[in-house]
Structures are given as structure tokens and as C-alpha cells.
Amino acid sequence: MLLRKKIQYGRPGSAILDADAAGMRPENLVEVRNLQTHFFTDRGIVKAVDGVSFAVPKGKTIGIVGESGSGKSITARSLMSLIDPPGRIVSGEILLERQDGQIVDIARLDPFGSEIRAIRGADIALIFQEPMAALSPVHTIGNQIIEMIQIHEDLDDKAARDKAIDMLRRVDMPKAEQRIDAYTFELSGGMRQRAMIAMALACRPRLVIADEPTTALDVTTQATILDLLRELQSRDEMSVMFITHDLGVVAEIADEVAVMYLGRVVERGPVDDIFEQPMHPYTRALIRSIPKLGVRGRHRLEAISGMVPHPSNRPQGCPFHDRCPEFMPGVCDRIVPPLEKIGERRDVSCLLHSDVEALKAASEQETTSDE
Amino acid sequence: MLTYIVRRVLYMIPTVFLISVVAFIVINLPPGDYLTSMVAMQMEEGDAAAAQAQAERLRVRYGLGEPVIVQYWRWISGIVLRGDFGHSFEWRRPVSSLIWTRLALTFVLSLTTTMFIWIVAIPIGIYSAVKQYSIGDYVATTVGFIGLAIPNFLLALIFMYIGFSVFGQNVGGLYSPQYIGEPWTIDKILNMLTHLWIPVVVLGTAGTAGLIRTMRANLLDELRKPYVVTARSKGLTERRVIMKYPVRIAMNFFVSAQSNILVSLISGATIVSVVLNLPTTGPLLLGALMAQDMYLAATFILLLSTLNVISTLISDIVLAWLDPRIRYS
Numbered sequence A: 001m002l003l004r005k006k007i008q009y010g011r012p013g014s015a016i017l018d019a020d021a022a023g024m025r026p027e028n029l030v031e032v033r034n035l036q037t038h039f040f041t042d043r044g045i046v047k048a049v050d051g052v053s054f055a056v057p058k059g060k061t062i063g064i065v066g067e068s069g070s071g072k073s074i075t076a077r078s079l080m081s082l083i084d085p086p087g088r089i090v091s092g093e094i095l096l097e098r099q100d101g102q103i104v105d106i107a108r109l110d111p112f113g114s115e116i117r118a119i120r121g122a123d124i125a126l127i128f129q130e131p132m133a134a135l136s137p138v139h140t141i142g143n144q145i146i147e148m149i150q151i152h153e154d155l156d157d158k159a160a161r162d163k164a165i166d167m168l169r170r171v172d173m174p175k176a177e178q179r180i181d182a183y184t185f186e187l188s189g190g191m192r193q194r195a196m197i198a199m200a201l202a203c204r205p206r207l208v209i210a211d212e213p214t215t216a217l218d219v220t221t222q223a224t225i226l227d228l229l230r231e232l233q234s235r236d237e238m239s240v241m242f243i244t245h246d247l248g249v250v251a252e253i254a255d256e257v258a259v260m261y262l263g264r265v266v267e268r269g270p271v272d273d274i275f276e277q278p279m280h281p282y283t284r285a286l287i288r289s290i291p292k293l294g295v296r297g298r299h300r301l302e303a304i305s306g307m308v309p310h311p312s313n314r315p316q317g318c319p320f321h322d323r324c325p326e327f328m329p330g331v332c333d334r335i336v337p338p339l340e341k342i343g344e345r346r347d348v349s350c351l352l353h354s355d356v357e358a359l360k361a362a363s364e365q366e367t368t369s370d371e
Numbered sequence B: 001m002l003t004y005i006v007r008r009v010l011y012m013i014p015t016v017f018l019i020s021v022v023a024f025i026v027i028n029l030p031p032g033d034y035l036t037s038m039v040a041m042q043m044e045e046g047d048a049a050a051a052q053a054q055a056e057r058l059r060v061r062y063g064l065g066e067p068v069i070v071q072y073w074r075w076i077s078g079i080v081l082r083g084d085f086g087h088s089f090e091w092r093r094p095v096s097s098l099i100w101t102r103l104a105l106t107f108v109l110s111l112t113t114t115m116f117i118w119i120v121a122i123p124i125g126i127y128s129a130v131k132q133y134s135i136g137d138y139v140a141t142t143v144g145f146i147g148l149a150i151p152n153f154l155l156a157l158i159f160m161y162i163g164f165s166v167f168g169q170n171v172g173g174l175y176s177p178q179y180i181g182e183p184w185t186i187d188k189i190l191n192m193l194t195h196l197w198i199p200v201v202v203l204g205t206a207g208t209a210g211l212i213r214t215m216r217a218n219l220l221d222e223l224r225k226p227y228v229v230t231a232r233s234k235g236l237t238e239r240r241v242i243m244k245y246p247v248r249i250a251m252n253f254f255v256s257a258q259s260n261i262l263v264s265l266i267s268g269a270t271i272v273s274v275v276l277n278l279p280t281t282g283p284l285l286l287g288a289l290m291a292q293d294m295y296l297a298a299t300f301i302l303l304l305s306t307l308n309v310i311s312t313l314i315s316d317i318v319l320a321w322l323d324p325r326i327r328y329s
């Protein structure tokens, strides 16, 4: 974990790019291009993230949805270069526009270097699923929030503490002046998550990644935490990457959606387009499985048949083909569907929307030229 | 925190009381009256009248021949009220004149060994966990296994041999022969320190190996916890992440593993002390037990057990200080 071996991350070259060379669109804060993060385990390579592309628009919320195991969390950690061995970012680009307008490729930074440490917490911050486990059990929440502030800002103890109390007030922590000295085991689940959010937002990051931040909470607390995140997001004009397996939550909070399946983004677009005109069979199945209002409990109206395969035995061709109701034999199990642009900020990765003949010809050419 | 400490100290009192009862009863279990055989022995040497007189004094003072409960009461009240631990029949001297220097040396030896174990085991344990599967980790693990496997007395003999043949040092005892019986001077203390390292290393090796494994295993568990990722995601340096969070929490396990370290050290020290000819409590206790020298044996058992109870108390207090979850419960 601490091996400081100089591994070459991503492609060689400088991680700092000028805006023109990067070709980033000005409305985006982050552009992820063909990201691949693999785990080199004893039992083989686990391609947890295998060609993910999406963009995070400035000051907006993008929802990342997908079933458990589709690579959402690993994508999120890749954005902060927080992949533990035996995993690492294998290829792709993660372009970030920093506060000063400079563009960096996070995939090329040394994960232990000072550049990425200056980005963590200050430009991008993380909110985790289970605040009890994600916060230290033997330090007060104040200690942990103040630490975050003092890493990135030159404040003395008193000023940092005042700022931490102020942050706790902003996340509606009741009795913030006293709770700052509380340990996590003294707080309720909702209050813990508020403390985690206060810590993440303490240095006014431009992007907050929330990895299933409400999954561990009861339904009422879920709703208040979602409201809080939405409110803070619009007040501070920050971007939010909201990860969830629940399309219902996405409909509530997101401006754009990226749907992930087995380490790839299979469809992406503005939230209304995705819900009104889902193009990928997997997205359609997910939407059909949202419990309708009035239906009690977690009962799924129409579950998606089959199971998500493990990334270590990824199916040939389209990764979804063994569960797809529109499976085309001889096509979907042969050709890997590319991510096709089908509109403004709208992509889909399904052979129903690709020029299959052209792809066939291209792949045949590749195999003959290999021989 | 204060109430916690007070509560723990109060719990200690009945524990020590029970230990004293058990120690006294166990010592009294074997049949035979040491006093009688002592008188017989002294009479053979001549001085019959004096022996009879002294035996009579002791009999009255400690209630010998009366029920065990009376004997116990005489003994324990003597300790509490007058600091009188009884009489050693074997050495023909009051127990209190025999024990204190030995107890102090045992304490110094155990404390030094504990320090040695910590200073060696903590950094190596951290290194092994953080650099899991590195060459350094394999070396530490292998050496640790060997350290655990070699019996202490063998290690003691090996070190004596090395000390003698390499450093030309007479390594038996805690100080060179010319200091025996001399008052404590700076020279004597320095001389003791040059002798101390062998028993410390011998006694500490197994404990060090064990604690390296404890530290490594616990830290490996902690390193995988989500709060470590959170700490990294703030932009902390890797060293700070590791030292402030997982190491701090792994120390809790480490401290609780210390609560019975004195027990194992003292029992381990006995054999090593015999081999190395150290004037600690071990050999004396062993001799007292074999000779049925009841007051001496009971006193040692009582004092060593009390030392243990106190060390458990200290480790519990440190643990509460480290871990708010214990402090607040």
C-alpha cells in the first residue's frame, strides 16, 4: 500500500495540460475518458472499471446508477486516485479543471505525490456510505473536521475550530458548539452523516462525490439528508457526483445521469431524456423496476432477470447480452458496443444504436491485420 | 475518567484480598511442621535451649499450631499494620529483610524487558503491516518465528556463551563478583547495566516476537477499514494517515495484550534467573516452595500477584485513555 515504486500511471507525459490541448468543454468540471481501473489479484485480473466515459458539468449534479458491483465506487475512488493495491488505474484520462483554471489529468498523477494531495479535500471531496465506519471511532468529529481545514487552509486552532462549528451549523447539526466534541458512537446515524458532509464541504470543494450517502439511513433521515445535499449544492454552486443503485433517488436529485453496468457506462444523458426516452435495454429495465408511488416496501415490480456477472468473467461482446431482452444472436455476443453519441450530452452503448455492419467490417479488418 | 479509575482501584481490593487468602492456604496445604524440623536441626547443632526459646517466640507471635484462620489473621494484620511479612525458617531471618532488594531487581528487570519489547516490537510490527509481503516483512516474520520457538533457557545459555567468548564477560549474575554485597554506587549501577542486557534480550525475545505478530495482524485489519480511505481522501500525507488513524487504533489491542505481560515475564524470569544466576525473586521463590518455607513463599506469591493486578490496572487505565468507547461506557 505504501510502495512508492515509480509505476507509470496512465500515459507518459505531463499531468498538467493547457485547456486547448486537453480539449475539455468549458461547461464541464471533470471529464472522464475511457477510464480503466483493474485489480491484479492472484486469481486473475478483475476489470472493475473497464472503459468508463462521462463528464461532470459545473455546478450540477450527475447521478451514477447501476446495480451493486457495477464499478461505481471504484470509479469514484479513481477520481481521487485512491485505489489500493493490487488495483491501479491502467489507462484513460481524468481531466479536472482546478480552481485556478489549470487542467490536470488525475490518472497521470503519482497517488502519493503532493499534487494529488492538494486536490483531495480541496478540489474534490468524498462522502461515504457508512459514516460510522468512515469516521475514526477514537477521534472527535471536531478533531477530524478541523484536521481537514488545517491541511488546506492556514488557520490557527481557534479559527479552524470556529470554522468547523460554522460548518456543522450549515449542515443543521443541532447544538453544534457541543457536538463538535462528540465521538461518532455518541451520535445518531443522521447526525454522523451530517458530520461527514460538514467535513467534506469544509474546504469548499468544487466537486463532492457522494457514494450512496443515504443507503445506511432510515427513510425519513434519507429524505432530510437528500434535501440538505441539494440545498448546499445550489448555495455553493458546487458539482455533485451522486452514486446510488436507486433510480428513484436519481430522479429526485440529478441533472444528468450515467448508467453503469459491469464497469462501463452504458447510457448517459440529461435526467429527463433518460427517464422519458431510455435508449439502452438495461436502462429501460432499471426504470421498469422502480417501485411506483403507492406500492409499499422495497417490492420490485419487475426485477431484471439473471445476475450481474463478476467482472472477472465478463461475457464476450456486449456485457449485458446474457440478460438482455433484445439480444441479437451472432451480433451482441461478438461485438463490443462502442459508446455512440446520439445527441447533445447524450451517449448510449448498444448495438441497436450502432452501425453494426461498419463495426463488423472494422473488427474483421483488425483480425486479418493481426494475422 | 476519574470515576472510572476510582472504580477500578476499588475493585482491586477484594482481588488482592482473595489472592492473599489463596496464597496462604496453598502454602499451608502440605503436611509437616517446618518449625519442628528446624528445632530438631538446630538441636543437632548443639544450642538446644536457644532453639527452643526462639521456636517458642515464633510460635506465639504467628499463632503457629492454632487454626489456619488465626495464622492467616496474624500474618495479614502484621503485614498491614507493621510491615511484618513473617519469618523465613530456612534463612532464619524476617521475610522483609530478604525480599525487597530481590523484588526491586525483579521489577527493574521486568520493566526494562517490557520497554525493550515495546521499543523493538512496535516499529517492526508497523513496518511489517504497512509493507506487507516486502522482504523486510518476511525477515521480521521469520526471525519472529525463531524467537518464539527457542526456549528461554537455551537462549540464555547461548547468550552466556557469546558474552563470555566474545566479550570476555562473566555474564552470570546481575553485576560483577566484586560488587556483591557492596552498597549501591554509580559504578555498581553501571556495572549492572552491562550485565542486564542478556536477561533482557533472553526474556524479551519471545514477547517481542509475539507482539510483532499481534501488532502486524491488528494493523493489517485496521489498514483495510474505510476510515483510512477517508483520511487519505482529505489530502493527508501517507505517514500521517497511518500514524494518526490505524496505528492509533491498533495500539488499543496492543495495550490490552500487555495486561498479563508481567505474569509471563516473571514466570519466564524464574528459569532464566536460575540459569543466569540472577538475584531476582524467581530462584528464591523456587527454593522457598521446595523447602516449604511458608512465610517467604506466601509473601512472594502475594507481592508478585499484587504487582500483576496493578499492571492490569495500569493497562486498563491506558486503554480507557486511548479509547473513548471504553471511557464512556
Ligand SMILES: Nc1ncnc2c1ncn2[C@@H]1O[C@H](COP(=O)(O)OP(=O)(O)O)[C@@H](O)[C@H]1O
Pocket (backbone or CB within 6 Å): A039, A041, A046, A047, A048, A066, A067, A068, A069, A070, A071, A072, A073, A074, A075, A085, A086, A087, A310, A311
Ligand atoms: N480490492 C479489490 N480487489 C479485487 N476486486 C475488487 C476490489 N475492490 C473492488 N473489486 C471489484 O470491483 C467491482 C466493482 O466494485 P464497486 O466499484 O465497489 O461496485 P459498486 O460500488 O458499483 O457496487 C466488484 O465486482 C468488486 O468485486
Ligand code: SF4
Pocket (backbone or CB within 6 Å): A280, A281, A282, A318, A319, A320, A321, A322, A324, A325, A326, A327, A328, A332, A337, A349, A350, A351, A352
Ligand atoms: S448490444 Fe445487444 S445485448 Fe447489448 S444491450 Fe444492446 S441489444 Fe442488448
Ligand SMILES: [Mg+2]
Pocket (backbone or CB within 6 Å): A072, A073, A211
Ligand atoms: Mg459501492
